[in-house]
Amino acid sequence: MRRLLELTKVQLLNLPRNRSMAFATLVFPLIFIGVFGLAMPNGVQNNATLNIGIINHDLGIPESTIYVNQNGTQLNDYFFSNSFINIVDDVTYDDNTTSIFDVTHYDIANFEDAKSDLQKNSISALLIIPEDFSIGMLAVIRSAFNTDANMTGITNNWLNYPNPTYQTTIQIMGDPTVQDFSIASSILTTIIDSYFNLGADTEGHNVLMNTDIAVDTFSVFDYILPGLIIFGILNNMGSTAAFAMRDVEGGILRRLRITNVSGTEYTLSIILSQLVFAIIQIPIFFGVAILFGFPPTIRIAYAFIFAILVSLSVTGLGLAVAAISKSQDTVNSMATLVSLPMAFLAGSFFMVPDVILINNFFDGNSLGIFDLIAAKPAIEGLRLILIGGQGLGDIAYQLLLLITLTIIYLLLGITLYSRKHLSPED
Amino acid sequence: MSRKVVTQTKYLLITRKLPVFYIPREQYVMATVIAKDLTKIYDNHKVAVDAINFEVFEGEVFGFLGPNGAGKSTTISMITGIRKPTAGTLLVLDHTMPREHRKVQQQLGYVPQELVFYDHLTVGENLSLFATSYNLKNREERIQYATDLMGLDEISDQIADQLSGGQKRRLNVAMGLLHEPKLLVLDEPSAGMDPQSRAMLWQSIERLSNENITILLTTHLMETADRLSDRICIIDHGKIAAIDTPQELKKRIGEGDIIEISLVETVTDESYQSIKTTLINTFGEKFVSNIDHSLTITTLDGVNALSTILPIINSTIGRHQVKNISLRDNTLEDVFISITGNQLRERQEVIA
Numbered sequence: 048m049r050r051l052l053e054l055t056k057v058q059l060l061n062l063p064r065n066r067s068m069a070f071a072t073l074v075f076p077l078i079f080i081g082v083f084g085l086a087m088p089n090g091v092q093n094n095a096t097l098n099i100g101i102i103n104h105d106l107g108i109p110e111s112t113i114y115v116n117q118n119g120t121q122l123n124d125y126f127f128s129n130s131f132i133n134i135v136d137d138v139t140y141d142d143n144t145t146s147i148f149d150v151t152h153y154d155i156a157n158f159e160d161a162k163s164d165l166q167k168n169s170i171s172a173l174l175i176i177p178e179d180f181s182i183g184m185l186a187v188i189r190s191a192f193n194t195d196a197n198m199t200g201i202t203n204n205w206l207n208y209p210n211p212t213y214q215t216t217i218q219i220m221g222d223p224t225v226q227d228f229s230i231a232s233s234i235l236t237t238i239i240d241s242y243f244n245l246g247a248d249t250e251g252h253n254v255l256m257n258t259d260i261a262v263d264t265f266s267v268f269d270y271i272l273p274g275l276i277i278f279g280i281l282n283n284m285g286s287t288a289a290f291a292m293r294d295v296e297g298g299i300l301r302r303l304r305i306t307n308v309s310g311t312e313y314t315l316s317i318i319l320s321q322l323v324f325a326i327i328q329i330p331i332f333f334g335v336a337i338l339f340g341f342p343p344t345i346r347i348a349y350a351f352i353f354a355i356l357v358s359l360s361v362t363g364l365g366l367a368v369a370a371i372s373k374s375q376d377t378v379n380s381m382a383t384l385v386s387l388p389m390a391f392l393a394g395s396f397f398m399v400p401d402v403i404l405i406n407n408f409f410d411g412n413s414l415g416i417f418d419l420i421a422a423k424p425a426i427e428g429l430r431l432i433l434i435g436g437q438g439l440g441d442i443a444y445q446l447l448l449l450i451t452l453t454i455i456y457l458l459l460g461i462t463l464y465s466r467k468h469l470s471p472e473d
Numbered sequence: 474m475s476r477k478v479v480t481q482t483k484y485l486l487i488t489r490k491l492p493v494f495y496i497p498r499e500q501y502v503m504a505t506v507i508a509k510d511l512t513k514i515y516d517n518h519k520v521a522v523d524a525i526n527f528e529v530f531e532g533e534v535f536g537f538l539g540p541n542g543a544g545k546s547t548t549i550s551m552i553t554g555i556r557k558p559t560a561g562t563l564l565v566l567d568h569t570m571p572r573e574h575r576k577v578q579q580q581l582g583y584v585p586q587e588l589v590f591y592d593h594l595t596v597g598e599n600l601s602l603f604a605t606s607y608n609l610k611n612r613e614e615r616i617q618y619a620t621d622l623m624g625l626d627e628i629s630d631q632i633a634d635q636l637s638g639g640q641k642r643r644l645n646v647a648m649g650l651l652h653e654p655k656l657l658v659l660d661e662p663s664a665g666m667d668p669q670s671r672a673m674l675w676q677s678i679e680r681l682s683n684e685n686i687t688i689l690l691t692t693h694l695m696e697t698a699d700r701l702s703d704r705i706c707i708i709d710h711g712k713i714a715a716i717d718t719p720q721e722l723k724k725r726i727g728e729g730d731i732i733e734i735s736l737v738e739t740v741t742d743e744s745y746q747s748i749k750t751t752l753i754n755t756f757g758e759k760f761v762s763n764i765d766h767s768l769t770i771t772t773l774d775g776v777n778a779l780s781t782i783l784p785i786i787n788s789t790i791g792r793h794q795v796k797n798i799s800l801r802d803n804t805l806e807d808v809f810i811s812i813t814g815n816q817l818r819e820r821q822e823v824i825a
Contacts, residue, residue, distance in 0.1 A: 053605040057591055057598070064593040064632070114698040296590040302648070305553050305578050306606035471557045472550075 051319075058290075058320035062327075071286045071325050076331040079279045080103050084268060084339035100151045100161045100170040101135065103128050105180040127184040128176045131242055135174070137171045138238065147234060165220060171227035174235055175218040183215025187243050214460045228398030230270050234429060240431060244441055269341055273350075273429030274395035276332045277422045280325070280357050281390050285382035287365025291317055292378045295369070295468050310469035314461045325358035349439050353428045353449065360421035360453040361386075366460030368469040393422035412444045420460050423450040503531040505656050505687040506552055506805040510561035513547050514709075521547040523711035524561060529656075534678065534688045536702030536719075538695070540813050545691050546586065550691070553583045559746050566656060579607065582654030586661040586691075588641050589648075592634035596625050596644055599633055600651060607652035624670075624679050639670035646674060656687045663692060675701060695806035705805065709813045722808045730775030731807055734783065735768045735797040736785040736790075744790045751785050762811070771807065775800045 061068040063166040095450075105128035138147045151170060164170045177183075190212075219235055221228035294300040301311060332354070333347050368385060372378040392399055401415030408414035417423050428445035432438075441444065485758050497742060506529035513522040522544040529535040539545045550556040552565055554574030563570040590599045594632045600619060604612035620626045623643040627811060628636065633644060644660050659678070663671045678701055682688055692698050699719045706716040715722055736745065745766060752770060756778075760771040772778040779800070 050608075051604055053602055057594060057602055060598075210818055216532060298587050301555050302583065302585060302589045303606060305555065305574070305581060305583055306603065306652075307578055307608050308606045332783055365515055471574065473557055 050308055051315055054312060054316035055319045055323075056432070058316055059323055061290075061320075062324065068286070071283070075282070076279060076328055077335050079282075080272075080275060080332055080335040080339065083271070083275050085333075091392075094148050096149045096407060097227050097234075098149050098151070098170045099135075099231050099235070100153050100164060101132060101176065102155060102161060102173065102219050103132065103176045103180075104155060104178045105176050106178045106389045107181050108185060109182070125181065127181040130433065131176070131180070132158045132321030134238060134242065135235070138234075148231070161440055162220075165222075168225070171225060172219055172221040172231040172235065175220065177215050177217060179215045180212075180217070183213060184243065185347045186210060186213035186215075204296045226397055229394075232398055233270055237430060240441075255419045257282065268336075268339060269433065270335050270430075271396070272341055273426050274432055276329075276336070276354060276394040276429065277357055277393065277426050279332060280329075280354060280361055281330075281386040281395075282385040283321075283325075283358065284361050284365045284368060285379040287317075287321055287362050288368035288372065288382045289375060290321070290373060291366055291369035291464060292375045299315075302467055303471060310465045311461075311467065314366065314464055315364065318359070318457065318461075321362040321365070322355070322359060325355055328415035329358070341433075346438075349432045350429050352439075353425045353432070353446070355422060356449045356453045357425040360449075360456040363453070363458070364369045366464040367456075370460070370463035389420050391424055392417045393420045394426055395422065409447070410444050418448065419452065421449055421456060424448040424452070474555045489631060504528040504564075505531050505566060506535075506689070507564040508548075508552075508561065509563075511548070511551065511558055511563055512560040513544070513551060513556065514559045517620060520711050522558075525708065525711070525713045527706055527713060527716055528553040529687060530703075531655075531687055532685045533703040534682050534701050536698040537689055537691045537696055537708065538693075538705060538809060539691075539708040539714075543708045543813075545708055548708070549689070549691065549772070550660055553581060553658055554578075554700045578653065582652065582657040584646050584649035584657070584659045584662050586664065588645050590633050590641075590644055593632065595630050595632055596636070596640075597629040598619070599644060599648060600625075600629075603648045603651050609652055609716070615651050615653070619651050621682070622650070623647040624673055638665045639667045643670055643673070646677070649723045650681065650686075654686065656689065657681060660691050662692070663694060663697070667713070671697075675756040690815055695804060695809055699805040707809060707812050714812045715808070719805055723803050723805065725808065725811075729771065729773035729802050730778075731801050732770045732772065732775050732778060733797075733799045733801075734768045734770070734782070734786070734795060736768075736786075737794050738766065739765060740790055740794055748786055749788050751789070752782065755781060755785070769805060769807075769819040798810060 062072060063069070107126040107128075132150075132152075135145075135148055136150050139341055151161075151164070153173075161170070161173050165173050170373055217239055219232045221232060285376055294303075300313070304310075330353060333341075333350070338466075364385060365382065368382045369378060372381045398415065401417045403413045403415050404418075405414040424445040428442045428449065431445065433440050476768055485583050506527075508525055508527050510524045510526060511522060512520075512524050513689060525544075525548070537545055537548070539651050539763065547556065551563055551570065554565075554571045554577060557571050566577050566580050568574075570577065591602070594602065596615070597620075600616045601612070603617055609615050610739065621630055623646055625640070625643055625647055628640060629638075633641065642662065642665055646659070649659070650657055660715065670723060676699060678688060678690070682701075690698065690701065702719060704717060704720050705722055707714045707722075715725070717725075736748075752768065756770055756772060762769045770778065770782065781799070783795075
């Protein structure tokens with residue numbers, strides 16, 4: 048333990064004594080978030096309204112289903128889609144006046160017109176509400192009351208309810224390479240998640256009936272911030288790999304290898320020191336974001352956990368890159384070759400269509416190929432926390448997936464690095 | 474320096490995991506390093522070390538010499554456990570390498586050719602790190618010993634990157650002997666040192682040797698190797714070309730003096746070859762060598778030999794054609810050149 052702490056201290060002393068390290072850790076987040084904040088296409092304070100279309104296929108609650116709200120009113124033929132669409136119509140940016148969406152409502156018969164508008168970029172996204180939207184919502188509500196021991200006295204009046212596991216599918220159509228689509232789809236996804244999460248809450252159920260759901264307002268910068276932060280953290284892969292490679296090329300690792308220092312102690316010292324650097328760096332990312340108008344909130348603390356986990360996974364990959372690189376000259380470009388595609392595929396800037404590997408993988412979430420990039424659940428988690436206003440409990444899937452991937456990345460990095468640089472050489 | 478000098482031919486091998494050698498039967502000499510058919514081949518075809526056999530005895534200073542690319546660093550990297558041998562057996566401090574390299578670490582000190590320490594740490598912090606790395610219980614005492622020995626006391630708070638070349642070299646050495654190793658491997662420890670630092674280093678090596686630490690030293694400074702080493706091993710093209718005491722090695726190319734004669738540039742190649750042929754016929758081929766228009770003759774009595782050599786030159790090319798004549802004692806460098814030749818090595822050393 049003493050050797051591990053001493054080695055970690057040695058690595059940490061780089062921060063006050065090594066200018067490039069200090070720059071990478073302290074100044075880079077400042078410049079990175081600052082530059083993006085200033086260079087946003089619509090500016091941070093000048094949020095543009097996005098044109099979207101909605102086609103509503105919702106058939107409402109079937110007559111055979113008896114649904115009673117908290118006032119004892121029986122609501123057959125009730126359309127949850129109406130309250131949902133009202134939210135989409137009314138949601139505004141931070142300034143509380145600028146609408147996020149300018150919504151064109153298409154009749155079902157005019158689907159082709161909607162597609163045509165999408166192709167012409169007259170609208171940037173098309174939201175298709177399915178026939179069973181209200182049934183899906185009822186299933187969510189029932190699942191909430193199923194877990195309520197007292198059933199709040201109203202479930203006895205409910206008949207023919209859908210199974211709590213029933214799922215409905217809402218489609219968002221558009222071109223993933225168009226930035227407006229990425230922004231619109233992300234916001235819509237957040238609204239959908241918020242809406243259904245409210246249904247899954249016994250108290251939220253009452254609010255839902257009033258059709259007046261508070262959805263957090265935000266700016267385009269707020270939307271893009273989670274992706275930016277994760278991209279910034281991914282960028283650390285090069286410095287981590289260079290950090291691990293420097294001791295190889297400088298010969299210090301060879302020299303340490305013939306002392307009692309074990310490979311595990313050495314790699315753990317790298318991981319621990321990088322963790323401390325992340326703990327210093329990530330608040331700077333968020334701090335600069337707040338300076339550029341991101342609303343300060345307690346939820347940033349949750350987001351911090353996601354960012355730290357991504358940093359650890361980046362450390363694992365940095366070690367792996369140091370293992371496969373031939374020299375310190377190539378390590379940075381090698382790291383860029385790994386981190387840049389990861390950032391894009393994970394959706395740092397816009398959503399990329401994924402290929403589903405396992406449907407209904409966990410808690411109703413499907414697992415896609417790109418979900419195996421730790422940055423993706425991290426970005427999703429950050430968006431749900433920072434934009435969707437959800438707590439840690441609501442993002443269990445993203446958190447568990449990120450923890451699992453982080454452990455895998457770290458083990459991969461430790462194994463490859465140890466084999467290449469910490470064993471007697473051939 | 475006074476110490477027992479042992480030569481390989483006089484040893485009697487006692488069968489044990491670690492062979493024991495002795496000169497008189499009652500005075501055993503343990504081998505700290507034993508290499509048996511030690512071989513290292515890179516990429517399945519580059520033979521860096523070619524089935525070499527040697528022993529380094531306990532308490533001796535073993536000079537390991539060779540031109541660039543001869544296989545010195547590769548051999549050292551196998552002794553220290555950094556590289557795996559391709560074939561052969563290597564016992565270091567009674568342990569098979571590299572399988573048991575963990576057991577050797579606490580007793581093995583290594584000073585690499587390159588300056589290897591953390592640039593951003595102070596001298597004291599670097600030493601402290603290595604004291605911790607070796608689990609030293611008497612760390613403060615050992616750090617003080619190393620700083621005193623290498624003259625680092627006054628600069629222990631300086632950042633390593635800001636030290637002079639000589640100070641860096643001394644720190645490099647100090648880090649290798651913190652943990653009282655039984656075997657200290659010094660790979661070109663004096664490269665880049667100023668004369669004062671070098672003198673301090675050689676004094677330190679003598680002191681360590683007197684403390685019965687076995688020292689394996691590689692250096693290109695032949696005079697130093699001659700003075701410090703109990704035995705010298707010359708390796709070339711991956712094979713051991715000679716291994717013996719410095720005195721015995723010098724006898725191989727002839728005891729006595731070395732005469733070096735430089736001729737003026739206007740002397741033709743034909744005339745030069747004619748003189749060389751006559752000298753070879755007079756002194757023997759083994760004792761005459763050349764670099765460009767300089768001739769080197771090894772002879773027992775240099776002063777008398779000059780009375781033979783000068784008439785040969787004068788009769789061939791006339792008077793006033795000799796630019797310079799020097800007469801000196803036979804040195805280890807002469808042995809080295811004699812054994813390894815005077816051609817520049819194109820082959821780059823395989824860095825271990």
